[in-house]
Amino acid sequence: MTQISRDDVLHLAQLSKLELADAEIDGLRIDISNILGYVEQLNKLDTTGIDPTYQVTGLSNVWRDDTVIDYGISRQELLARSPEVADFQVKVPKVL
């Protein structure tokens, strides 16, 4: 059974962009180990020659016309939902 270390948890948290509180790490390590242990029962199945199913509708490439659709929502209304705005744009901390 897969054992997840504390470092593995921190790596997964980093991949998932989660800054975990110290108190959470051990619990998550145990839970994730147990869940992976549970799902590993699928290794018992012989799936040779079986195609994967990614979706069940059978639809493929549903296109629409490449035209602008007016949803009646203004830029101002959307910006009003941003946590920080400056000069009519979303403000973020320095990237580089």
Add this chain to the structure above:
Amino acid sequence: MTISEVLIKIQDTSARAVVENSLKLAKENEDYHALLSLTEERALKRADDVDSGKISGKLAGVPFVVKDNFLAFGAPTTAASKILENFDAPLQATAVEKLEAEGAICIGKANLDAFAHGGSTENSAYGPTSNAFDKTRVAGGSSGGSAVVTALGVVPFALGSDTGGSIRQPASFNGVVGVKTSYGAVSRYGVVAMASSTDVIGSFATNVSDAEMITDIITGSDKNDMTTLSDFFVIQENVKPNQKIGLVKDFMTDDVDAEVRDTVNKYVEKLKNAGHTVEEVNLPMAEYALAIYYIIVPAELSSNLARYDGIRYGKRAEGVTTLSELYGRTRDLGFVTENKRRIMIGSYVLSSGFFDAYYLQAQKARTLLINEFNNLFEKYDLLIGPTAPTPAFKLGENTADPIKMYLNDIMTVPTSLAGLPAISVPAGVNQAGLPIGVQLMGPMKSDASVFALAKSMEEK
């Protein structure tokens, strides 16, 4: 309270009186914590518009509730999370728009497990919902609030979402009808995404005909949701006689509560008395369905939840200096532990080196499960089994062990993975008075046949 009873009441009094009464009941039942918010002002305005004739339709003045992962006007859309605590929806979900076009009035937004991750509504960032029959027990989930307000008679129907059982299991726990539609039958536009290959929209009601009517209104293709199917749903007035129905043996093992099995067996007897044939059938892949589900669903949701980054909308952590800190702290504060657990499992099974062993193997196993369903539906019209292995469990009983919690969905995830329609109907109560639901499952797009059979049995 049925929809037709409500419509009569509106005729006898007014839409305003009916909506006011619903709001009053919602407030009187606050201790169940089934609702996160009321959309009182907007609801009363719409009620007045019904009374003055400005709004009309099949459901003119009929109050309803939506799970708080549906974008709707009049109150924030939180998905029961902190990251969307004050999120004011700029648009409404298609399903909500379709109901409003028929004159229905949304009065509030129901509690859920945050981002619909859970089977008990205990993962809500705002605290759990209590069961309608026993306050010390869970509502079920993730659409627990919607099930409870319907069971308490606050509203005659409610909307929910079902990714692996999130409508059917709380319906079973609260003695109401709960519908999971065929995948693609109802637009998901404006509903917070969880697992895109199994998420469906459905309803709760106090009887099958009401749920059928709501399904008829909300189904159909939507240019805003490319996964919707063209409208195939047509209400069947008469049930097909002498159906062949398969009782899924794998859902009736000794691990399943004896009173639950008894309830299913009694329903089977009723089906036989009504002229149908019921035979035991095997679905061996059912044993693996939960393992398949807990690879595919975390993988999909880890991707869907990447959009909650504190940049464009929602809450942003304060006092951060770098972009990386902003993402990490915002998401740590904004998600509950179960969200983080699932996102991290998703990151694990999708990471290079593990992808083939977990994700690809799960998608292949999913094909094997679907093949088994297809083979059964060559011989049988519908399948039957319990909705959940037990009646509602105690609050706190399963919170320490995620796998124990997940196992509650063992009978609902197989149809979710295959995209099939399934409905949970109340079929009895155990000795303690807790409701037990029976699940009817049909082939893809057979929603109307499932309703027809359930409806015919309700009269028996």
